[in-house]
Amino acid sequence: MISSRARLFLALGALALAAVPASGDRFWMQFLGKAMIGGIFAMSLDLLVGFAGLVSLAHAAFFGLGAYLLAGLSNRYQLAQMALTLPICMAGAAAGALIIGWLSLRAAGVYFIMVTLAFTQMLYYFLNDAPWFGGSDGLYVALRPLSNPIAAYYAIWIALVAVFAFLLLLLRSPFGRVLIGIRGNEQRMRSLGFPTRQYLLAAFVLAGSLAGLAGYLDANLYGFVNPALFGWRESGLVLMTVLLGGKGTLHGPALGALLLALLQQQGERLTEHWTAIIGAVVIAVVLFLPRGVAGLLEARRA
Amino acid sequence: MPEALLETRDLSRRFGALAAVDGVSLSFAEGRVHAVIGPNGAGKSTFLNLLSGELRATSGRVFFRGQELTRATPDRISRLGIARSYQSANVFAELSCGECVWLASHSRARTLVFPSARVAERARRALATCGLAERAGVRARQLSYGEQRQLEIGMILATDPQIFLLDEPLAGLGHDEAQRIVALLQELARRHTIVLVEHDMDAVFSIADTITVLVDGRVLESGAPDFIRQSERVREAYLGSDAP
Numbered sequence: 001m002i003s004s005r006a007r008l009f010l011a012l013g014a015l016a017l018a019a020v021p022a023s024g025d026r027f028w029m030q031f032l033g034k035a036m037i038g039g040i041f042a043m044s045l046d047l048l049v050g051f052a053g054l055v056s057l058a059h060a061a062f063f064g065l066g067a068y069l070l071a072g073l074s075n076r077y078q079l080a081q082m083a084l085t086l087p088i089c090m091a092g093a094a095a096g097a098l099i100i101g102w103l104s105l106r107a108a109g110v111y112f113i114m115v116t117l118a119f120t121q122m123l124y125y126f127l128n129d130a131p132w133f134g135g136s137d138g139l140y141v142a143l144r145p146l147s148n149p150i151a152a153y154y155a156i157w158i159a160l161v162a163v164f165a166f167l168l169l170l171l172r173s174p175f176g177r178v179l180i181g182i183r184g185n186e187q188r189m190r191s192l193g194f195p196t197r198q199y200l201l202a203a204f205v206l207a208g209s210l211a212g213l214a215g216y217l218d219a220n221l222y223g224f225v226n227p228a229l230f231g232w233r234e235s236g237l238v239l240m241t242v243l244l245g246g247k248g249t250l251h252g253p254a255l256g257a258l259l260l261a262l263l264q265q266q267g268e269r270l271t272e273h274w275t276a277i278i279g280a281v282v283i284a285v286v287l288f289l290p291r292g293v294a295g296l297l298e299a300r301r302a
Numbered sequence: 303m304p305e306a307l308l309e310t311r312d313l314s315r316r317f318g319a320l321a322a323v324d325g326v327s328l329s330f331a332e333g334r335v336h337a338v339i340g341p342n343g344a345g346k347s348t349f350l351n352l353l354s355g356e357l358r359a360t361s362g363r364v365f366f367r368g369q370e371l372t373r374a375t376p377d378r379i380s381r382l383g384i385a386r387s388y389q390s391a392n393v394f395a396e397l398s399c400g401e402c403v404w405l406a407s408h409s410r411a412r413t414l415v416f417p418s419a420r421v422a423e424r425a426r427r428a429l430a431t432c433g434l435a436e437r438a439g440v441r442a443r444q445l446s447y448g449e450q451r452q453l454e455i456g457m458i459l460a461t462d463p464q465i466f467l468l469d470e471p472l473a474g475l476g477h478d479e480a481q482r483i484v485a486l487l488q489e490l491a492r493r494h495t496i497v498l499v500e501h502d503m504d505a506v507f508s509i510a511d512t513i514t515v516l517v518d519g520r521v522l523e524s525g526a527p528d529f530i531r532q533s534e535r536v537r538e539a540y541l542g543s544d545a546p
Contacts, residue, residue, distance in 0.1 A: 173414070173415050173416070173417075174408055174411070174413060174414060174415065174416075174417055174418075174421075175414045175415065177401070177404075177405065177408070178405065178408065180397075181394060181397070181405045184394040184395070184396055184397065185392065185393075185394055185395075187356075187392075188388075188392050188393075188394070189405070189409075190375070190376045190377045190380075191354060191356070191376045191377070191380055191386060192377075192380055192385075192405065192406050192409045192457065192458075192461055193377050193380035193381040193409035193410065193461060194377055194409050195375075195377045195378075196377070
């Protein structure tokens with residue numbers, strides 16, 4: 001699935017990321033921490049887009065759920081221990097994904113996309129307007145599970161590597177092969193006896209809980225959550241990350257997240273219209289690198 | 303008469319004003335090859351789609367071993383042991399032949415996480431039976447059309463079915479390729495029940511134990527091949543052109 005060249009590149013990249021805190025540079029730790037969270041988030045969506053063939057615009061909702069749940073547990077119950085809050089936040093995101101996925105998967109194709117978008121928007125407006133969750137101002141996370149920046153950074157790094165390894169193994173397992181079969185020809189899979197909707201729902205819930213993990217780490221890193229996390233803009237951005245990196249490759253979306261973070265950071269220094277730069281890069285990648293950034297690593301083989 | 307494995311009672315499917323299948327009551331006996339023939343538009347594929355659950359009947363009922371499955375979903379019908387093939391090869395173009403039969407075989411497994419040796423063995427045997435053992439590593443879309451039809455049958459064989467619903471397995475094949483499929487069907491017929499929808503009359507009359515002629519969604523005639531061959535009504539329905 002991954003060429004040896006790409007494997008070497010990824011291993012070196014992961015080691016380089018692990019070495020960053022040694023520099024003691026707070027800015028880069030925050031910046032790369034954010035980029036790695038984006039990588040986890042994008043890989044979790046790649047499970048749906050790249051492997052199960054489901055384009056979901058609800059993915060930001062599960063990121064937001066993970067983040068808001070941490071803020072809620074911390075503020076209301078003074079809960080911060082990671083061993084307690086992390087499973088609760090991931091389970092909460094998974095429960096949200098179970099409900100939204102169960103309802104959305106009754107529709108297919110473009111209707112599925114629209115239903116997932118509608119759910120995200122509902123949650124966004126609910127959090128934006130309901131007084132209990134800080135409204136449009138959002139909430140501070142009073143007690144962070146990992147307030148030490150170095151600990152927070154390494155938690156993100158470990159999560160990134162673990163999620164990558166987990167998804168890689170999952171996709172090689174019979175479950176992953178069934179998902180790939182469904183992406184190829186869902187109707188045929190059903191007539192072979194697979195309850196395809198249940199498989200897709202399982203993938204949706206799994207991806208949702210991993211998005212919740214990314215949201216949890218984000219809330220811990222910044223100590224702050226707001227309703228924009230739920231916006232369709234975030235769902236669109238993570239989808240763009242997956243396409244930019246190369247859907248169906250797993251490592252591609254992680255690289256895409258890093259690239260997007262760098263583009264944003266450099267772009268902001270150059271011009272206030274930095275989104276135009278990102279737009280141009282996305283168009284260029286879609287036109288000239290149909291397999292995304294990950295395709296570059298494989299290019300020499302072809 | 304052997305026991306009826308699959309049975310329809312007054313089965314109908316309408317598309318607006320058109321009755322594609324109109325009050326069909328048929329019984330498919332265990333261990334037999336039962337062909338369903340008829341001119342284009344007679345409702346043969348619609349009938350198969352009703353049996354496999356891909357279409358819902360407007361009225362009437364379907365029974366499998368006495369159990370009603372009129373409203374069952376395609377995946378449940380498949381798990382009960384009713385397998386179907388499609389008119390145009392319906393394989394996983396991007397997967398290898400080995401992976402295609404493995405997926406089919408895995409549909410009967412309980413395991414989600416760990417690969418099962420039994421699943422792999424059943425897949426290997428199905429691939430060997432359909433004559434593609436040497437092609438296990440080749441992507442399905444790189445196969446010839448005839449080989450894709452073989453793979454199609456290999457896939458449903460790997461689901462270990464009790465009854466095969468075959469939708470024109472010979473359509474679009476040259477003489478040699480068709481011969482290979484006919485030999486494969488004869489091999490299957492020794493141990494399995496087959497419902498065969500097919501236009502190739504030579505093949506139908508050489509394989510089938512029972513033949514039903516559908517015209518305009520209705521059963522025109524049903525009986526042994528010799529009976530059908532001599533039926534005046536069947537001759538008329540085919541306008542004498544390619545009369546059996």
